[in-house]
Every structure is written in structure tokens, then in C-alpha cells.
Amino acid sequence: MAEHEHVRVAVVGSGFGGLGAAVRLRREGITDFVVLERAGSVGGTWRDNSYPGCACDVPSHLYSFSFAPNPDWPRSFSGQEHIRAYLEHVTDVFELRPHIRFDSEVKRMVWDTERLRWEIETSSGSLSADMVVSATGPLSEPKLPDVPGLDTFPGKVFHSARWDHDYDLRGKRVAMIGTGASAIQIVPAIQPLVSQLTLFQRTPAWVLPRIDRPISGAERALHRALPFTTKLRRGLLWGVRELQVQAFTKHPGELGFVEQLAKRNMGRAVKDPALRAKLTPDYRIGCKRILLSSTYYPALAQPNVDVVASGLSEVRGSTVVGADGTEAEVDAIVFGTGFHVTDMPIAERVVGAEGKTLAETWAGGMQALRGASATGFPNWMTIIGPNTGLGNSSMILMIESQLNYLADYLRQLDVLGGRVALDARPGAVQAWNHRVQKRMKRTVWNTGGCTSWYMDASGRNTTIWPGTTTEFRRATRQVDLAEYAVLRASADGKEAAPQENAEVTA
Numbered sequence: 009m010a011e012h013e014h015v016r017v018a019v020v021g022s023g024f025g026g027l028g029a030a031v032r033l034r035r036e037g038i039t040d041f042v043v044l045e046r047a048g049s050v051g052g053t054w055r056d057n058s059y060p061g062c063a064c065d066v067p068s069h070l071y072s073f074s075f076a077p078n079p080d081w082p083r084s085f086s087g088q089e090h091i092r093a094y095l096e097h098v099t100d101v102f103e104l105r106p107h108i109r110f111d112s113e114v115k116r117m118v119w120d121t122e123r124l125r126w127e128i129e130t131s132s133g134s135l136s137a138d139m140v141v142s143a144t145g146p147l148s149e150p151k152l153p154d155v156p157g158l159d160t161f162p163g164k165v166f167h168s169a170r171w172d173h174d175y176d177l178r179g180k181r182v183a184m185i186g187t188g189a190s191a192i193q194i195v196p197a198i199q200p201l202v203s204q205l206t207l208f209q210r211t212p213a214w215v216l217p218r219i220d221r222p223i224s225g226a227e228r229a230l231h232r233a234l235p236f237t238t239k240l241r242r243g244l245l246w247g248v249r250e251l252q253v254q255a256f257t258k259h260p261g262e263l264g265f266v267e268q269l270a271k272r273n274m275g276r277a278v279k280d281p282a283l284r285a286k287l288t289p290d291y292r293i294g295c296k297r298i299l300l301s302s303t304y305y306p307a308l309a310q311p312n313v314d315v316v317a318s319g320l321s322e323v324r325g326s327t328v329v330g331a332d333g334t335e336a337e338v339d340a341i342v343f344g345t346g347f348h349v350t351d352m353p354i355a356e357r358v359v360g361a362e363g364k365t366l367a368e369t370w371a372g373g374m375q376a377l378r379g380a381s382a383t384g385f386p387n388w389m390t391i392i393g394p395n396t397g398l399g400n401s402s403m404i405l406m407i408e409s410q411l412n413y414l415a416d417y418l419r420q421l422d423v424l425g426g427r428v429a430l431d432a433r434p435g436a437v438q439a440w441n442h443r444v445q446k447r448m449k450r451t452v453w454n455t456g457g458c459t460s461w462y463m464d465a466s467g468r469n470t471t472i473w474p475g476t477t478t479e480f481r482r483a484t485r486q487v488d489l490a491e492y493a494v495l496r497a498s499a500d501g502k503e504a505a506p507q508e509n510a511e512v513t514a
Contacts, residue, residue, distance in 0.1 A: 012134065012135070012136070013042075013133075013135040013136075014125070014135065014136045014137070015040050015041055015042050015135065015136075015137050015138075016038060016040040016041060016137065016138050016139065017033060017038065017040070017041035017042075017137060017138065017139045017140075017141060017418075018041065018042055018044060018126065018128055018135065018137035018139070018140050018141070019033075019041060019042070019043045019044065019140075019141045019143055020043075020044050020114050020140065020141065020142045020143055020144055020354070021043075021044075021045065021052060021142070021143040021144045021145060021148070022043050022045040022050040022051070022052060022095075022099075022108060022143075023050075023051060023052015023053055023054065023055075023095070023143065023145050023148075024052065024054075024073075024095070024145075024403070024404060024407055025052070025143030025145055025391035025392055025407050025410075026043055026045070026052070026141075026143035026391070027043075027050060027095060027098055027099060027104060028073060028143075028391070028404075028407050028408065028411055029043075029141045029143055029391060029411060029414060030043050030102070030104045030107055030108075031073070031075065031076075031098070031102045031104070032411040032414060032415055033418075034102060034103075034104075035075075036415050036418065036419075038418065039107075041107055042107055042108070042109050042135070042137075043104065043107050043108045043109065044109050044112045044113075044114055044128070044130055045108055045109065045110050045111075045112060046111070046112065046113035046114070046131070047110065047111070048110050048111055049096075049110070050095055050096060050099050050108065051092045051095050051096070052095075052145055052148065053145060053147045053148060053169075054088055054091045054092045054095060055092055056148070056169050056170070057088060057168065057169050057171075057190070058088055058089075058171055058173070059168045059169075059171040059190060059193070059194050059197075060171075060193075060194060060197035060198055061193035061194055061196060061197030061198075062087065062088035062190075062193055063085055063086065063087040063088060063193060063220075064085055064086060064087075064088075064091060065085065065189060065218070065299070065300045066085075066401070066402045066403075067084055067085060067245050068081035068083065068084060068085065068086040068090075068091075068223075069081060069238065069241045069242045069245060070242055070245040070246060070249075070401070070402040070404070070405075071086075071091070071402050071404055072094060072242075072404060073098065073404060073408065074242070074404075074408060075408075076097075076098050076101065076102075077231075077235065077238045077239065077242070078094055078097075078238075079228055079231030079232045079235070079238050080228050080231075080232070081223055081228075082222060082223060083220055083221065083222055083223060084219070084220055084221055084223060085218060085220040085300075109130070109132060111131065111132055112130040112131060112132040112133075113130060113131040114128060114129070114130050114354070114357060115129045115130060115131060115357060116128070116129045116357050116359065117129075117140060117357060117358045117359065117388075118359040119359065119360050119361050119385065119386060119388075120136075121361050122497065123136075123427075123497065124138070124386070124387070124427050124428070124429045124495060124496075124497045125137060125138050125387075126138075126139070126140045126387070126388070128140070138387060138421075138429075139387040139388070139389070139417075139418070139421075140387065140388045140389070141389050141390075141391060141414060142354060142358070142388065142389070142390045142391065143390075143391040143392070144352065144354045145391075145392055146347060146348075146349040146352060146392055146397070146471070147169075147347045147349070148347065148352075149347055149348040149352065149353045150167040150168075150169045150170060150343075150345075150346075150347055150348075151345050151346050151347050151348050152167060152343055152345060153185075153319075153320070153343070153345055155320055155321070155322065155323055156321075156322050156323070157322050157323035157324055157325075158323045158341075160323070160325065161323050161325070161326070161341060162325065162326060163326060163338065163339045163340050163341065164339065164340040164341070165340070165341045165343070166342060166343070167342075167343045167344075167345070168190040168191070168194060168342060168343065168344045169190075169347070175340065177198055177201050177202055177340065178201045178202070179201075179202070179203050180202050180203060180338075180339040180340055181202065181203055181204045181206075181336070181337060181338045181339045181340075182198065182202045182204070182205050182206070182338060182339065182340045182341075182342060183206045183207075183208060183320070183328045183336060183338040183340070183341045183342070184205060184206070184207045184208065184342050184344060185208045185319075185320050185341065185342065185343045185344060185345055186208070186209075186210070186343065186344035186345045186346070187207065187209045187210070187211070187212060187213050187344075188213065188297075188299075188344055188345075188346055189297060189299055190344040191207070191344035192213065192215060192299050192301045192304040193301065193304075194342065194344060195207060195304060195307050195308065195313075196301070196303035196304055196306070196307035199307040199310055199312065199313060202312065203312060204312050204313075204314070204336075204338075205312060205313045205314070206313075206314045206316060206328070206336040206338060207308070207313065207314070207315050207316065208316045208318065208319055208320045208328070208330055209286070209287075209315055209316065209317055209318070209319075210318065210319035210331075211289070211296070211458070211459070212286065212287050212288060212289045212317075213289065213296060213299045214267065214270045214289055214293040214294075214296070214298050214299065215270060215273060215274070215298075215299045215300070215301055215304055215305065216266070216269060216270050216273060216298060216299070216300055217273050217300070217301075217302045218300035218301050218302050219302075220302070246401070246402075246405070246477070249400055249401040249402075249477075250401075250476050250477065250478060252400050253400065253401075253475065253476045255294075255452075256294050256399055256400060256451060256452050256453070257447070257450070257451045257452075257474050257475060258450060258451075260292055260294065260450075260451070260452035260455055260456060263292060263293050263294050263452060266293050266294075266298075267292075267293045270293060270298075271288070273305065274287060274288070274305055276305075277305035277306045277308075277309055278305050278308065278309050279309070280309070283308065283309065283315060286315050286317040287305070287308070287315070289458075290457070291456050291457040291458035292452055292455070292456035292457055292458075293452075293456075294399060294400075294452040294453070294456060295452050295453060295455075295456025295457060295458035295460060296456075296458050296460045296462075297399060297460075298399075298400070314336070316330040316332065316334045316336075317332065318330040318331035318332040318334065319331050320341075323341075326338065326339070328341065346461050347461075349461050349462075349471060350373075350374060350461070350463070350464035350465070350470050350471060351367070351464075351465075352374075354366075355367040355370055358385065358388065360382075360384040360385040360386075360388075361384050361385070361386060361431070362384050364384065366382060366385060369382060369383070369384060369385075370382070372466070373464050373466055373468050373470050374393075374394035374464065374470040375394050375395075375437055375438075375440075375441040375470065376390060376393045376394045376395075376432070376437065377432040377436050377437045377440050377491060378413060378440060378483055378484050379392075379393040379394055379395055379396035379406075379410065379473070379480075379484075380393055380410060380413055380414075380417075380484070381430075381431075381432035381437075381492075382432060382437070383431065383432045383433065383434045383437050384431065385431070385432075386429035386430060386431040386495055387421075387429045387430060389410075389413075389414055389417065391407060391410050391411075391414075392406065392407065392410075393410075394441075394470050394471070395441075395444050395448075395469075395470060395471065395472060395473055395474075396410070396473050396480070397462070397471045397472045397473060398472070398473060398477070399452075399453065399472055401477060405477040405481075406473065406477060406480060408481075409477070409480050409481040409483075409484045410484060412481070412484055412485060412486075413484040413485075413486075413487065416485075416486045416487045417430065417487050420487050420489060424494060426496060426497075427496065427497040428494060428495065428496050428497075429494075429495040430487075430489075430492040430493070430494060430495070431492060431493045431495055432491060432492055432493075433491055433492060433493055436490075436491035436492070444473075444474060445468070445469075447474040447475065448469050448472070448474045451469075451472070451474050453469055453472050453474075454469055
């Protein structure tokens, strides 16, 4: 990276959000940008999560960009290796590699109030940018619990997102900590290999069958020959999920029927009443993310698997101890304990106009205007920001809506002209957040009776979008300048007072 390089836009991260932003910038005719990637290849969470059995729980044709359809998905729910290959393909087809700075972890970003630009320090050098697009994603920093005695464990310890492929699990006694989306894929993948698997389950999950199958050669040939069939398939998958949203957001009681389906799914594989009792949740389905697997319950019913209905509380040498007192001797501990979602580490590295970090600004809970802009952080936008997550559909839909917002944001800067920045007005952020939280009150995520990673430390849901993807797309179609203060640099390089938007035409 050239020293003191300056670009119009710096994108942080090269997962779906970062690559999508890069493609959108090029399609808008903007080539003066870089993508800062801390690793040596693209892929984001689909690069980092390479654990056995890793796959997506959203159908492949919906979990891909609308502007880059893939007629050759091999399965209806494709695995990690296929999704990562797709992202590599997008990178090449849209000629993004010249823009990517690999091995360039962002250490610090500071807003220069006089020059109206971001000063960025990375592990490979420094640069500045008129605008920053943060696409690090909420599932990028593994979360490890503070377990007494863990540092003295003589065996192998790793998180699911940092899988140690050099460690052979065959014949080993393994403790799996957690029962989330990663764990239900890992358990059936490693159960046949290990001598004993002890699963520590703090809270059971609702699990529905994963209707996965190979996509035939004939289907793929049809999609290649007639591209509209790929679009039709995607549209049908999208439409079904849009129709489901009201049950999650307005009428959680309607989900009782789905609970019965989940219980039948469990009953077919788990005949032991005691084990079924351990695996049956006591909260409304949908309160936590509904998990999809046709192999999880059969794996748990095997004789070399023991389910401990509590979390891990202590490690004594080679012995893992559950909160209920259960003990097990193990050779390896695998944590499937999720990520820093409501306390994203990148927020500690972003310093805004008032000298405060984004983490300090969000100390009382994350909030951003239309999931993108935070007050005091001009020309800074986050992809998959606060309250943009989904409980039943594809995040790619939300990402593409935010890319629409990004494109219009840059157009507004062009129209305003000169050295200019937009800073989200506090009242606009608060009004947006108030509307979101008001809608959230009746959703299954808030009323379902569970504690989930959707909630922050104060019990506020700062993660999920309480509506349809259509509603979010409508809300992010264009930037409303009335929601922003327009900042201009004066001729002497000092920051001028914010303009009143009534005087601005765009």
C-alpha cells in the first residue's frame, strides 16, 4: 500500500458486504476505492468458518447476489466451500482484485474534522478516504466464554470459526460447547469419528428438517440456457419467506403449528424420553433462530454422545464440568459459542468527530440511521449495521438494499459538490430507532421467552429488522438529506458550520 494514499472510498472487509459494495461502486462508475482485508483472501465469514459440515441454512439461489446469479449451485443448500468459491468468482468476474489490499487489518480510523476525511491506519500502512464503508459483519469476531481453569487445560481448544484442521479428532474424547447454528452442523459431522462426544447445551434449540438435495445436471443446464428460470427460482424462495414474516413480527402465536412440526422431527430420531426432555425448548419457536438439520437429532441419539443440559462452568485439568455438576474427561474442547454481535470490536477502532470511539457512542446500545449511519461519524456507513439482521430469510437481500442507500449517498455528495460530508442528525437516528424498537415489542424475538444473541447487555434487540425485506428496501431506496447535517470545509481548511438542509437542493 502506497504511503499516504488517498481514495474516495475505503471498504473494510471482503465478505458478501464488502464485495457487494465494491461491485456497486464500480457499477456507479467509481473506481477510486480500496477494499481493506485483514486476511490473505476474500470470503469473510465463509473463509473463516471452515469447520466440518459447514453450510448455509438459506437456499443457495437466495443466498447469492441478484446481480451475480449462479446457475451452477450443486445443492439446494450449498456448503461453505461452494459459497467461498462463489465469492472468489464474483471477485474475478467484476475485476475487484486490483482494488483489494490483502493482509491489511484496520487498526484505527479517525475522522479529520478539518479536512473532512478519514485517516486510516492498517497493518500494511496508512491511507485516507473521503468515505468509509464498514463491512466487517457481525459474525467476524469469535466469542469465547471466560471459563475458570480453561487456560490450564492440557488438550486442544479452538472456536468453530478458527477450526484447527491439523488436529485429528478421530478416536478423541471431545466436548462441544454450545448448540447454535454451527454446533448442529459440527456434531453430526464429527460424531462418527470421535470416541466420545459430550455436548454442553445451555439452551436447547428448535430444529426443523433441512430439505437439502443435489441440484440435478438438467436443472443447472436449464438455468444456464434460460437465465430467467434462475430469477424465477430466486423469486419464489424470496416470496415464501416474505409471507412468513408476519408470524414472526405481528402474530407469534401462529408459530405454534411450526413447533409441532419441530417436535415431530425430534420424536422421529430421539426415542429416549429423557433425552427428548433435555432437547425440548421452553420458549416460542423463532425467538432464537430456527435451526435446520436432518442429521443433528440422529447424531445425538448415538451411544457415543452425551448431552449435558447446562453450560460449561469450569475446567479442572482434563475434566470439563457443567453448571449442573456433570463431569467428563476430554482431549479437546470445541467452542460453538457465537460471535461479538452487539459489541462489534471494529467499533473500538473508529474515532468520530468528537474524539469518541463508536464503541463509546454505542455504550448504551447500537443504533444507526436506517441501519447505516451513526451520529458523529460523518461519511461512515456500516453494512449489516444495527437492526438489519433477519430471522427467516437471506441477508444478501438486506445487503443489496444497503448498497442502494450507499449509491444514493455518494450521488448526494456529488450533487452537493466540493469537500462535503454528511453526518446523521441525532434526532433522525433517535426517531428511526424509536420506530424500530416500537415495532420490535410485539415480535417473537422480544416476546418469545428466550435469551438470545439478538439482545444486547441491556436486553434491547439491536440486531433484528422487525419487518419484511421489501419494507427495508423501500426505507433505504434513497437518502433523505433532511436526516443529515451537511458539513463543508472552509477555504482555509477549517471545518465550517453545518449547513441548514433547507438551503441545500439535491
